Amino acid sequence: MSATAPPLSASAAVLGALEGVKCEVSMGRDGVATVELARELAHDALSRLRDRAGFEQCTLVTAVDHLIDNELGALAHAGARERYEVVWQLLCTTRVLGGRAERVRLRARVSESDARVMSCTDLWPGAAYAERECYDMFGIRFDGHAGLKRLLMPDEYEHHPLRKDFPHEGIEPDKLYRAWDAARRAAEPARDAGQERS
Amino acid sequence: MAALLPVREQASGDGFFATRVDALVNWGRKNSLWPMPLGLSCCGIELMAMIGPKFDIARFGAEAARFSPRQCDLLVVAGTLTWKMAQAARTIYDQMPDPKWVIAMGVCSSSGGMYDSYAVVQGVDSILPVDVYVPGCPPRPDAVIDAILKLQQRIEREQPLKRVFALPEHVIEQGSGAWLRAPNSGVPKSASDLHPHDPRARRAIERREIERQGSGGGKV
Numbered sequence: 455m456s457a458t459a460p461p462l463s464a465s466a467a468v469l470g471a472l473e474g475v476k477c478e479v480s481m482g483r484d485g486v487a488t489v490e491l492a493r494e495l496a497h498d499a500l501s502r503l504r505d506r507a508g509f510e511q512c513t514l515v516t517a518v519d520h521l522i523d524n525e526l527g528a529l530a531h532a533g534a535r536e537r538y539e540v541v542w543q544l545l546c547t548t549r550v551l552g553g554r555a556e557r558v559r560l561r562a563r564v565s566e567s568d569a570r571v572m573s574c575t576d577l578w579p580g581a582a583y584a585e586r587e588c589y590d591m592f593g594i595r596f597d598g599h600a601g602l603k604r605l606l607m608p609d610e611y612e613h614h615p616l617r618k619d620f621p622h623e624g625i626e627p628d629k630l631y632r633a634w635d636a637a638r639r640a641a642e643p644a645r646d647a648g649q650e651r652s
Numbered sequence: 653m654a655a656l657l658p659v660r661e662q663a664s665g666d667g668f669f670a671t672r673v674d675a676l677v678n679w680g681r682k683n684s685l686w687p688m689p690l691g692l693s694c695c696g697i698e699l700m701a702m703i704g705p706k707f708d709i710a711r712f713g714a715e716a717a718r719f720s721p722r723q724c725d726l727l728v729v730a731g732t733l734t735w736k737m738a739q740a741a742r743t744i745y746d747q748m749p750d751p752k753w754v755i756a757m758g759v760c761s762s763s764g765g766m767y768d769s770y771a772v773v774q775g776v777d778s779i780l781p782v783d784v785y786v787p788g789c790p791p792r793p794d795a796v797i798d799a800i801l802k803l804q805q806r807i808e809r810e811q812p813l814k815r816v817f818a819l820p821e822h823v824i825e826q827g828s829g830a831w832l833r834a835p836n837s838g839v840p841k842s843a844s845d846l847h848p849h850d851p852r853a854r855r856a857i858e859r860r861e862i863e864r865q866g867s868g869g870g871k872v
């Protein structure tokens with residue numbers, strides 16, 4: 455089966471929707487148009503893409519930690535960019551580009567000291583879980599999200615596991631369990647009286 | 653009932669009664685283990701197969717899986733226990749009435765298994781007293797049935813009356829699993845217990861090798 459040749463440039467719909475927004479549009483190697491822009495403009499661009507270009511699904515909200523790239527970059531040309539990059543990917547189910555349903559990707563750099571962007575849950579309520587996971591794993595805050603809690607790790611856990619400075623061997627949340635266990639034993643000493651004798 | 657009458661007659665005579673009650677209670681307990689299925693991941697599927705008609709643990713009296721811990725006396729931890737789930741698992745264990753037993757089914761619940769991860773409890777024995785460990789990923793249902801048979805042999809040796817009549821310090825806590833709580837706690841860990849990809853493991857082995865050669869050379 456011969457694949458359709460990948461498209462060479464972003465579709466007119468994407469370019470038209472982003473008319474006047476300060477951004478850089480390029481073509482990813484996977485044939486998905488990639489829009490790089492400042493994080494303040496991201497929400498505006500997302501709503502334009504939804505309303506004017508017909509991207510009715512938000513399939514992905516995640517982040518990339520460029521800590522290591524930054525360290526290398528800082529060595530190479532003495533100037534690193536912001537550490538995190540938030541990535542959104544949108545899907546249009548009605549248009550076809552390069553033999554597939556058209557997608558578009560947005561990327562916005564976010565600094566380490568102020569890791570926050572606007573939430574897109576007002577545009578796609580289904581993005582709430584993806585944003586919670588992104589917050590859990592990278593510690594990026596989504597302003598305007600109605601319930602930005604951790605998704606996978608326990609609520610009181612203090613680390614963000616997908617950050618590049620999270621240790622390879624991990625930090626177990628067992629302290630939280632031990633604290634809970636100690637409180638439970640203190641509240642009901644009689645219950646464990648038989649078990650803990652050894 | 654008729655079969656029990658001679659026992660009652662003998663019991664009034666000499667001190668025969670206590671052991672017979674122990675045996676009777678143990679016989680009843682071991683043949684009516686009600687499992688609480690804590691199917692946490694893939695091992696849960698094998699657990700269902702075990703309860704189903706093909707492997708049929710009804711043959712050993714343990715088919716009455718109840719989803720309320722208040723009705724169960726055998727906790728089967730089948731699958732990967734995460735730290736987030738650990739509180740729930742411990743609460744379930746606490747809600748089960750005494751006497752109760754725990755089977756760690758599969759390598760995940762026995763030792764963390766392949767999930768050498770911050771999110772996974774490395775062996776449920778760090779939060780629960782485990783009575784029988786079943787290796788395998790997942791263990792075949794027969795292996796878990798074997799664990800139930802082993803547990804039955806253990807229950808046969810328990811002394812339930814002692815728990816009622818003896819002084820607390822003389823009670824053998826077999827039923828609660830307390831004496832098996834941390835079976836390996838006294839065993840020093842070897843360097844190869846580290847993850848094989850962990851450079852510390854390799855360095856420790858190399859260091860030991862150098863020491864061994866050094867001391868051997870000294871003797872010669």
Ligand code: SF4
Pocket residue numbers: 693694695696730731732757758759760761765788789790791
């Ligand atoms: S031991 Fe294997 S089969 Fe069982 S829960 Fe772990 S990974 Fe799954």
